Amino acid sequence: MSFDRLQQAIIRTKNPTVAGLDARLEYVPQPMIDRAIAQYGETRKAAAEAIFAFNCGLIDALCDIVPAVKPQAAYYELLGWEGMEMLERTIRYAKEKGMYVIADVKRGDIGATASAYAEGWLGKTVVGGAQLPCFDADCVPVNGYMGADAVNPFLKIANQEDKALFVLVRTSNPSAVDLQDLEIGGGKIYDVMGTLAAKWGEGYLDGYGYNRVGAVVGATWPEQLAQLREALPHTFLLVPGYGAQGGTAEDVRFAFDEKGHGAIVNSSRGIMCAWKKTGNAGADYQDAARAAALEMRDAITAITPILD
Amino acid sequence: MSFDRLQQAIIRTKNPTVAGLDARLEYVPQPMIDRAIAQYGETRKAAAEAIFAFNCGLIDALCDIVPAVKPQAAYYELLGWEGMEMLERTIRYAKEKGMYVIADVKRGDIGATASAYAEGWLGKTVVGGAQLPCFDADCVPVNGYMGADAVNPFLKIANQEDKALFVLVRTSNPSAVDLQDLEIGGGKIYDVMGTLAAKWGEGYLDGYGYNRVGAVVGATWPEQLAQLREALPHTFLLVPGYGAQGGTAEDVRFAFDEKGHGAIVNSSRGIMCAWKKTGNAGADYQDAARAAALEMRDAITAITPILD
Numbered sequence: 001m002s003f004d005r006l007q008q009a010i011i012r013t014k015n016p017t018v019a020g021l022d023a024r025l026e027y028v029p030q031p032m033i034d035r036a037i038a039q040y041g042e043t044r045k046a047a048a049e050a051i052f053a054f055n056c057g058l059i060d061a062l063c064d065i066v067p068a069v070k071p072q073a074a075y076y077e078l079l080g081w082e083g084m085e086m087l088e089r090t091i092r093y094a095k096e097k098g099m100y101v102i103a104d105v106k107r108g109d110i111g112a113t114a115s116a117y118a119e120g121w122l123g124k125t126v127v128g129g130a131q132l133p134c135f136d137a138d139c140v141p142v143n144g145y146m147g148a149d150a151v152n153p154f155l156k157i158a159n160q161e162d163k164a165l166f167v168l169v170r171t172s173n174p175s176a177v178d179l180q181d182l183e184i185g186g187g188k189i190y191d192v193m194g195t196l197a198a199k200w201g202e203g204y205l206d207g208y209g210y211n212r213v214g215a216v217v218g219a220t221w222p223e224q225l226a227q228l229r230e231a232l233p234h235t236f237l238l239v240p241g242y243g244a245q246g247g248t249a250e251d252v253r254f255a256f257d258e259k260g261h262g263a264i265v266n267s268s269r270g271i272m273c274a275w276k277k278t279g280n281a282g283a284d285y286q287d288a289a290r291a292a293a294l295e296m297r298d299a300i301t302a303i304t305p306i307l308d
Numbered sequence: 309m310s311f312d313r314l315q316q317a318i319i320r321t322k323n324p325t326v327a328g329l330d331a332r333l334e335y336v337p338q339p340m341i342d343r344a345i346a347q348y349g350e351t352r353k354a355a356a357e358a359i360f361a362f363n364c365g366l367i368d369a370l371c372d373i374v375p376a377v378k379p380q381a382a383y384y385e386l387l388g389w390e391g392m393e394m395l396e397r398t399i400r401y402a403k404e405k406g407m408y409v410i411a412d413v414k415r416g417d418i419g420a421t422a423s424a425y426a427e428g429w430l431g432k433t434v435v436g437g438a439q440l441p442c443f444d445a446d447c448v449p450v451n452g453y454m455g456a457d458a459v460n461p462f463l464k465i466a467n468q469e470d471k472a473l474f475v476l477v478r479t480s481n482p483s484a485v486d487l488q489d490l491e492i493g494g495g496k497i498y499d500v501m502g503t504l505a506a507k508w509g510e511g512y513l514d515g516y517g518y519n520r521v522g523a524v525v526g527a528t529w530p531e532q533l534a535q536l537r538e539a540l541p542h543t544f545l546l547v548p549g550y551g552a553q554g555g556t557a558e559d560v561r562f563a564f565d566e567k568g569h570g571a572i573v574n575s576s577r578g579i580m581c582a583w584k585k586t587g588n589a590g591a592d593y594q595d596a597a598r599a600a601a602l603e604m605r606d607a608i609t610a611i612t613p614i615l616d
Binding site for chain 1: 330332333341345350351352354355380382383385386387388389390391392393395396414415416417418419420421422424425427428429433434435436437438440442443451452453454455456457458476479480481482483484485486487488490491492493497500501504
């Protein structure tokens with residue numbers, strides 16, 4: 001469940017990409033929404049069920065060609081507890097279909113609080129004599145602004161459960177520069193965070209040479225991708241920002257090692273919303289998502305072949 | 309609902325403190341756990357119901373003397389969707405009892421994702437023609453590592469709903485130094501973040517002189533509290549780290565302005581777990597929590613009187 005299981009799935013599918021499951025109702029074909037509202041009214045439950053059906057359709061369409069999914073917690077919290085219940089079902093369904101699940105929570109808190117997050121998202125909760133899984137993802141991104149106290153509790157659970165985490169290092173958004181690009185000593189703040197991530201992950205290497213603490217580095221900054229890839233040889237990279245945000249297959253080649261290993265590139269709207277470009281009002285959303293995923297795979301692997 | 313409603317509640321109760329609602333089962337008196345397990349088995353539902361009963365008991369015991377509560381999302385996520393459903397009920401119950409609710413989520417994400425978080429925690433979600441509140445807190449802390457893109461969507465919803473947010477500036481934990489204390493230009497990284505928070509909040513001042521973007525600054529760093537209070541005159545401060553983490557009433561006096569306004573000090577375990585020190589196995593958890601809250605109030609206001 002650490003990154004080696006993800007790497008194996010990438011090698012098996014020859015596809016170093018992850019499909020974001022970040023659905024708002026606007027991304028769901030109207031007939032699916034209408035059906036849910038007919039059954040449940042204009043409620044959060046209806047929204048959750050429409051999105052669950054959409055998620056399952058996407059997973060069915062992608063699970064043999066895409067190794068991983070990344071549900072973004074925000075879109076589930078937006079629907080309150082009904083959304084969180086549906087997120088649990090989505091994660092379970094994706095895992096049943098053999099996909100690696102990165103629950104994109106970007107939590108950042110300390111000590112006992114970070115432990116609670118880690119147990120909830122990667123581990124188990126104890127009630128009396130029972131040990132109960134909750135969201136049970138394979139991996140989560142974490143925000144390291146609060147330092148080691150925010151990361152070590154996740155690492156502890158990741159070690160116990162053979163799972164993994166990513167630390168936000170250089171994000172893909174324009175205002176990443178507000179803090180992350182400021183000069184400090186001989187580098188930038190994101191360099192410091194990258195070095196911290198590498199240090200936090202020390203002491204374990206999987207079969208591909210990567211530890212349990214990966215880093216998030218945006219596709220929109222190819223020079224920094226190249227620099228961080230070189231500086232952090234044991235750090236698996238999660239690369240958002242492909243497609244809609246501007247990152248290209250040329251840009252993301254810098255994220256990989258010489259075997260095409262050690263990184264995974266995310267696309268959310270590019271796959272989820274591919275149906276909006278086919279003119280069929282969503283009737284073909286599965287085919288459209290699959291075609292978009294194959295196109296992304298082919299574009300990236302034409303430049304960066306994935307070796308065994 | 310902005311900070312002026314919080315400030316009014318602080319003045320009314322003459323108490324600049326907030327009670328954390330961060331319960332794990334270990335913090336709940338055993339008879340309450342036994343009752344829930346008898347009814348629901350060793351399930352997440354049982355844990356959620358035990359903690360809900362405990363939360364309501366705390367709120368009942370505190371609502372006339374403490375102006376605000378701060379449920380920490382991690383402890384609810386630890387119980388999966390049943391925990392999140394119970395968090396919604398807890399927030400609603402506290403608001404019904406007249407308390408200001410800071411939902412401690414420390415979310416940090418960008419653009420459309422940050423908007424989804426903001427709508428879910430402070431705003432409303434749209435399903436068909438319905439506008440539905442979800443968690444509906446009064447205020448949330450936000451992590452600014454990703455820059456303005458992470459904060460502006462929360463600020464937009466806070467403006468619409470007359471609510472507020474805090475940005476993490478200098479946290480209370482030991483490893484805050486890993487990143488936040490590094491030297492940059494003429495100051496430290498937390499200075500930069502404090503300045504950004506002040507800038508993001510510009511353009512609105514409530515009746516007490518504070519804007520909608522507060523800052524989290526730990527009680528464990530009194531010099532930095534004093535420095536940030538002076539540097540950020542329009543920034544309301546949320547001060548964790550009192551009590552168990554080492555912060556004292558002497559330390560937190562630096563957080564307030566000359567009227568004793570502009571800051572609120574958190575205590576979680578000091579209040580929630582006060583019953584563990586009375587030797588009554590939790591039968592008096594409400595009285596113990598109330599006594600601890602009064603002691604904290606008196607200690608702080610003896611040094612820092614709250615003027616009207």
